[in-house]
Every structure is written in structure tokens, then in C-alpha cells.
Amino acid sequence: MQHIESGFIDGIHNAQQCFRYILKALSEPGTEVTLNKHPGFSPLNAATSQIIMSLCDQQTGVYLSSALAESRDGLEHAWHNLAFHNGVSSTPMEQADYLVVSGTEDLNLQSIKAGTDASPELSASVLVQTTGFDKGPRFRLSGPGIKHSVELQLGDLSDNLVDYLLKPSHRYPLGIDFMFCHQQSLVAISRTTKLELISCM
């Protein structure tokens, strides 16, 4: 059952506007931005969809986790639309440049591209669909892009995602950059961001 929905109303400018918010989010980790140019292709939320639509095309490998949908067919709708509007196609987790996962799934982050010492940019961005920024463990963030420090919640997260955020198994400059997405909201965590656990809610 293929059902193609409309993409950005104004492709060129909407993509530019989304990019600037994504740039703001990643250059200032912990800062929440709103992406409101498209409602999203279910089961991807609005923010996740707009990030893929702004940044991805035939040149990028995209992976959508099966944990995002109730059934295997549940991702078809999103794939058809992303393929139609952006020309993206499915890539195995190990080769993907952009991954969309659920914050509560049991993730094997060690199998995701984290770059090499010579080319740390050959690493993946992980878009985490989360339950909201008023739930889950409370973290203190510091590092580049953050004036002093900032405290926030990133939603309900699986234990291994929390473990990775607190103690990344990749050594900088290798690493993974995270974009936490809930509805239209985006909060990014760069590989340079240091997280401390304040309380486990």
C-alpha cells in the first residue's frame, strides 16, 4: 500500500530553514529548536522527518530501525515517501550515515560508523525518536557550544544508550553525533558534549 504525501511546501527554503535550526542545535548542544515546516512521515516524527528531508539524498545511507514501527510493514510508508521526495534508500546499520532509532530500543552503538583517526567525519548521525524532554534521566551537559553548563532530560532511554552518552566507547575525535527528536523539537548532543547523570528519573 503506497501512499505518497506532500513534501516540503517550499522545498528550497524549507530545507534551508530546517538546516539553520539543525546547525543551531548541533553547534549549541542542549539547546532545543523547533522544526515546523512539515508534519513528518509516520512513524517518523516531524523533527526526524525534516532532518532527513533537509540533509539526505542519493549520496547518504539511511537506516530506519524496525523498533520504530509495530510491524515490519510499518516503515513502508516512511520509506516510500523519503524515496519519492529525497531519493534515499535503505542502508544496513553498519554503513548508514543517518540512522533513526527509538530511544528505548536495545541499541548496539558499537556497530555504527564512528569515523577513523584520519577521517573522523566518516561517522554516523543518530536520530533518536524520544518520548519528550520532560521525562527520563536528568543530565548535566558541558563542552563546546555550551556556555558553562546546562541541565536537561532527553526522554526515556535504554540503558545502553544512557551508558554510551555518559561514557562513549569511541575515543574523540571518533564518535557519534546524536539528534534527539520529539514531535517538532530537536536537541542535539555532539561527540564533544560531556554528559553527567544528575538523577535517574
Place this chain on the structure above:
Amino acid sequence: MTSFSQQATALDDSSQQYNFAYLDEQTKRMIRRAILKGVAIPGYQVPFGGREMPMPYGWGTGGIMLSASILGQDDVLKVIDQGADDTTNAVSIRHFFSKVCDIATTEKTEQASVIQTRHRIPEQALSNNQILVFQVPIPEPLRFIEPRETETKKMHALEEYGSMQVKLYEDIVKYGYIATSYAYPVTVHGRYLMDPSPIPKFDNPKLHQSEALMIFGAGREKRIYCIPPYTDVHSLDFDDHPFSIQQWDEPCSLCGSHDTFLDEVLIDDQGQRMFICSDTDYCQKQQAAQLGAEHDSVS
């Protein structure tokens, strides 16, 4: 070879359609992805591919490609060349973008959302909602020490920066001080050695914990690197020879500022010289403020 200003003007006459901000969307996406990587790995040179801009290198193609990828309809663009808004290069680039983006431009630092610059950082402190785009001629700080790209890439991977310290120390041995005064190397977030482009070292302290995002683009070598806001940037130095910036004995002849970067200019053919701010917008603002103050005291 036609000049950039001729090429920019040719766009006016051409009946050919061009995309918003000139670049095609696929190239913009690629540059945008590279910018995001650069932000995540501060000071690291991210390579990018893509098509050529319609102008010769040396006119700031790297900065122009970056600006073209970030600018949107609501942006207000300022372009400076060595601090001045009115040089041929700055005027041409401003003209190019108002043509291909139909966006507002300004000469006032505080009114700009995006500032493209060659060789200076504005005197006025930038704010958190501004982006500074640098034109970079040679992105690799180790290039003068090691001409082979494969080797410099290895040096960055292994964080082998001793040769740069040696080069600076040779200055001290030869001159008694560090003679490097432009493109003075920095370390970003305690990791990558970075060339801040040929800004005077006077501007280096403005890179440290900047409020504004800074993005650097080299067109010929196709490299992008970034310094996010609130990031530690350290100018290389030695315990017995700490980093210091240029200083002048006299203030700006036009506005009287004591704390700006001054250019020495010849004012007649007898060799008379004076020192004036290189940042023309800042200098004019200081002069206007003084006129205002004088006016107030008279009335």
C-alpha cells in the same frame, strides 16, 4: 580571465535561470552536511566535493560556497574585506548575493545575521545569533612544514604538532620573539591545530569562547572547518614567551580608539603616515558617537 565583479554583473544580463543562492540543492546539502561535521569536530578540516563556483579562486570561493549554503530569505548579510565594506571584493560578493538570493545587506556589524569576511574579525563583539564565515586561502596550518597532504593528515590523526612548536620557537631564536603575526596557529578544543585564516593575531583572542558560530571555507582545497560558540581556542605559545597581540603607541587618527587593529596609511607623497582602524564600520560608529557627545555638551 574575467574578474569576479564582471562575472557577478554578467549574472544580471544573463537570461539563464539560476537557483536560489546559485548552488544547486544537492551541492548545498553536501556542504551543509560537511558544516555539521565540522561543528561536531571543532577545528578539523572536513573535505567536501561539489561543483565549481562561477568565479576564479582567490575571490573567496570557499567563503561564498559556505554563505550560499547557509543563507536564507530572512538573513541580513555583511561582507568585509580586511575590515572594510567598500573594497571591490566585498562589494562584488555583496552584489552577487543580493542578486542570487534577493536578501538584505548591511554594513553595520550588529544588524547582520551572517558576516562573510576576509582577513579580519569585526571589532564589535559578535552575538550568539550571528554566524561569521571566513574566506580561507590555505586551510592547512602544517602546509609550510609538510607539503604532502597524506603526511599532514597523518599528523592531525596522531596529534603530532611538535613541528609547529619548533617553527615558532625558531622565530624566538632568530628574532627574540614570535614573528608570526597573521594566520597565527591555534588549538581548538584542546585537540586540532587550526589555521584561523590570515587574520592578524590581534583577532585571535576573539576566537576563544566566541558567542558567534565561526565557519571557515577554502575553495581551492575544498575544506570546511568550524568553531562552535563557547569553544576553547588557544593560540600556541611558550611558558617563557606567552602569546601577545599587536599594539600601537598611538590611537586611531580618525576616531581615537586605543583598542582596535590599526592600518598604516600614507596620506601624502612626502611619506606622511597615519594610523586608522581597519574596521571601517566600527571606526565610523566611534566617530559618530563622538560627534553626538560633542553635540550634547554644546547644547
